[in-house]
Amino acid sequence: MCPQLPSRDLLEDKDALNRWIHEFAHAASMDVKHSNNWNCQFCGLPARETNCYSMSYPHLDPPKMTVYIRFMCNQENPPCKLGLEMTSRMMTVASGHTRPPANPFRVRPGPPPKGRFPLAASCCYCKAEMTTAMNLRRCAGCKLTRYCG
Numbered sequence: 001m002c003p004q005l006p007s008r009d010l011l012e013d014k015d016a017l018n019r020w021i022h023e024f025a026h027a028a029s030m031d032v033k034h035s036n037n038w039n040c041q042f043c044g045l046p047a048r049e050t051n052c053y054s055m056s057y058p059h060l061d062p063p064k065m066t067v068y069i070r071f072m073c074n075q076e077n078p079p080c081k082l083g084l085e086m087t088s089r090m091m092t093v094a095s096g097h098t099r100p101p102a103n104p105f106r107v108r109p110g111p112p113p114k115g116r117f118p119l120a121a122s123c124c125y126c127k128a129e130m131t132t133a134m135n136l137r138r139c140a141g142c143k144l145t146r147y148c149g
Contacts (some may be wrong), residue, residue: 005017019138037120042072043080043083051129053095
């Protein structure tokens with residue numbers, strides 16, 4: 001992914017640049033699709049949700065950012081929720097912050113109208129569950145995202 005800055009003025013304001021980077025990554029991470037059949041990092045069930053943590057380095061030229069994506073079955077599942085909280089604490093220490101990052105599940109709009117997110121390995125277009133077992137086309141750019149049509 002190679003996003004374009006909305007304005008070169010952001011390069012002059014490191015706080016604004018950092019905020020834009022994190023908002024961009026958060027928007028792109030709500031429903032990540034991938035070519036593998038991902039399972040929940042904490043319990044092993046098929047993954048439907050993602051949780052992302054990022055570490056940015058806006059002082060570098062060009063600025064850099066590392067995004068850590070955690071695949072989860074359901075953030076309401078008690079053992080998975082606990083695992084996510086522990087991961088939050090570890091990421092806080094690794095990033096040098098004193099407070100854990102905010103839980104994005106608290107601020108996102110919630111699951112889609114059908115009540116849950118589609119499987120992480122489903123087609124990025126139709127999101128049908130049956131597509132997880134199919135040999136689908138892959139994005140020519142990233143070589144990861146799968147689609148059927």
